[in-house]
Amino acid sequence: MTIRAVVKGVGHYLPERVVPNSEFEALIDTSDEWIRTRSGIERRHFAAEGQTTADLGTRAAQAALADAGLAADDIDAIIVATSTADLTFPSCATMIQAGLGMTRGFAFDVQAVCAGFAFALTNANALIISGQAARVLVIGAETFSRLMDWTDRGTCVLFGDGAGALVLEAQDGTGTTADRGILSTDLNSDGRHKDILYVDGGTSTGTTGHLRMEGKEVFRHAIEKLAETAHRALDKAGLDAGDVDWIVPHQANIRIIEGTARKMQVSMDRVIVTVQDHGNTSAASIPLALSVGKARGQIKPGDLIVTEAIGGGLAWGAVVLRW
Template sequence: MTRRAVIIGVGHYLPERVVENAEFEAKLETTDEWIRSRSGIERRHFAAEGETTSVLATHAAKAALADAGCDADDIDAIVLATSTADFTFPSAATMVQAALGMTKGFAFDVQAVCAGFVYALSNANALILSGQAKRVLVIGAETFSRIMDWTDRSTCVLFGDGAGALVLEAQNGEGSADDRGLLSTDLNSDGRYKDLLHVDGGVSTQSTGFLRMQGNQVFRHAVEKLASTANTALDRANLTASDIDWIVPHQANIRIIQGTAKKMGLSMDKVVVTVQDHGNTSAASIPLALSVGKLRGQIKQGDLIVAEAIGGGLAWGAVVLRW
């Protein structure tokens, strides 16, 4: 028998405020058509005043726990992926732990920007495989609206706020690719490309800073690296692209999503797409898409899924799992 980390619950949360592309037309030299044609984004959600990342994460966590039929006391660990935590410390994960009334176990944040949820899943998988935890709550949550330069039309129209969460449980499998749960992971980073996507501030510089992105350069790296990491993860699970039921990619840009699918030889009919409604929610985008995909009836038990993402660092990776 082989120990597997199996998804038993999923949920998400989006702030109430919906911002359509047209709202930017009055403030910036841009149009709805310009934004849609370059990104595929039609709208996004922005957090309300006082609605912090841990608040969004807690809502998503409660939804995932309800879907799993679990209570907070059933969870051994929380791994939260975010680049926009409420405070420098403590971690947003411990704040979610307190909000859920969870007094045992442990909680920590993972910071790998848009690739954060893939990194968090990999860490949670390791906790389960090593026997350190039986059930892990894995969350991606962001409030990127708080680090936007509202005069930069090339970036501020692309991002949104939200949160998604999964509950992973240790279960026994046969050790084959037919098992439910996480089958393989692949993680990568290359710090030489820091300037392509970064925030120009932080604790050591005593400033908050704004998100800065060289969009064309990020695009150039994204398609190649996403297809490569997905194929590597498939190889590790002794699977090929033809075995995939769904790709659930980081929802950054429809052209990146389309380019990656094409490079992998897959139809867009096999891709879960939510970027039009959420924008780029960074570490929250994959769990958001998984939750929405399940609600739409796209993702069903037994489906083979590849989730892949790339973000600042550059950091990128993929996870192969069976739902």
């Protein structure tokens, strides 16, 4: 028998405040048309004053647990992918653990920026197949609105806040591609490209800092690297693009999503797209899209899914799973 990390439940949470593109027109030199044309984004959600990343993650986790029919103490581990943790330490994951009333197991954060959820899923998969945990709650949660430079029209219009979560459970499989659960993963990073996407704050400056991005350079790397990592993950599983039911990409920019689909030779009607409603929610974007895709009736049991993402680092990766 082969142990597989199978999706048992999924959920998400978005802050109540919806920010349409038009709200930026009074703040900076931009327009709804400019933002839509370059990014595909129409609106995004911003956290309320006093609402933290852990708050968003806890709400998403509660939704995923409810979908799985499980209680918090049925979970062995929590992994949170985030670049906007509430404090330098302790981890956002331990705060969510407390918020859920979970009194057992362990919790930790993973930081790989927009690729964070792929890295967190890979870590959760490793915990499950090694026998370290039987059920893992994997969360992506971000409050990127708190890192924005509101004078930089090239970045501040792109990001939003939100959280998504999956419950993964160890189940017996046959070792074939017909198994449900995570079938393969592929992770990568290249620190030589740090300066094209970063936050200019931290312990070295004593400030929180703002997000800085060279958009053209990020775009140039994104399509090639996303398609490559997706193909490598499929190859590892013994599958190809023709086997894929859904690509669930990091929701950064519609042009990147479309370009990656073209490079993979997958039609856009097989791609889950939520960027128009959420903007770029960094590590939260893939679990958000998975949850929305299921709620829409698009993702169904047995579907083969490829998720892929790239973020600051640069860090990028893909996960192949059967729902």
